[in-house]
Amino acid sequence: MIILAFDQSIARTGWAVYEPPVHGKMLIGSFTSRPETNMSTEAKTAIFCDEIEKLFKAHKPQFVIWEAAAEVIRSFAKQGKTDLIGEQKVQGVTVNADQLILRDIQGHIRHAARARRIPYEPVQPKTWRAAILKNGNLGRDDAKKKAKEMCQMLRIAVRNDDQAEAALIALYGAGTQTFRMMTARAAA
Known part of the structure; x- marks a missing residue:
């Protein structure tokens, strides 16, 4: 059973195609x-x-998993502007536009899986990091560094941290209840 995993971001999206249990032949x-x-x-x-x-289309996955974006879209206070008498005029709040786009990207992944009737699962960063990296509370930069180190240890060839995280999300996907139930059904 083929797993397609994504670590999506605005700048670069990593992906991995994994057919358990052989992680050495993972396409990344x-x-x-x-x-x-x-x-x-x-x-x-x-x-x-x-x-x-x-x-x-190229890999015909049977299970899809991706890192879920935050459920709550954070807003940030805009910087006030000083007027002629020195008062700060606060402009309200704004959202992080990248967070909005990530929700659209996840929608595309979800739609592609649903249109093909492929089981899928979004996973929170803390969840897969706790299971694979043994620490779900790592900061973004530390998690990316640890993901590359883990891939190096497992001899999974990656060129960047987004690929490393996608590879580890794929490994996590092989242990999910959804994937295990699919494997059991296929074996029966």
Whole structure:
């Protein structure tokens, strides 16, 4: 059973194709998703959609897993502007636009799986990191460094940290209850 895993981000999305239990033959890659300036959100996410579709068609996965974006979209206070009398005028709050795009990307992955009737599972970063890296509370940079170290230890050839995290998400996917039930059904 083939697992397709994603570690998506705005700048670069890592992916891994894994057929357990042999992680040495894992196919790993990434695609740049850094859009041109002044592109609409729809145009930006279309880049992801095209790449995701290529992966589904080329590898025909039977299970899909990806790192879930935060459920709560954080907002940040805008910096106030000083007027002529020195008062700060607060402009309200703004959201992190990348978080909005990540939700669209996840929607494309989910849709590609659902359209093909492929079981799928989003996984929280803390969950897969706790299971694979043995620490779910690592900061972003520490987690990426540990992911590359783990791949090196397992002799999984990766070129960047997004590929490393995708590879480890794929390994995590092989241990999920959904994947184990699918394997048991196939064996019966």
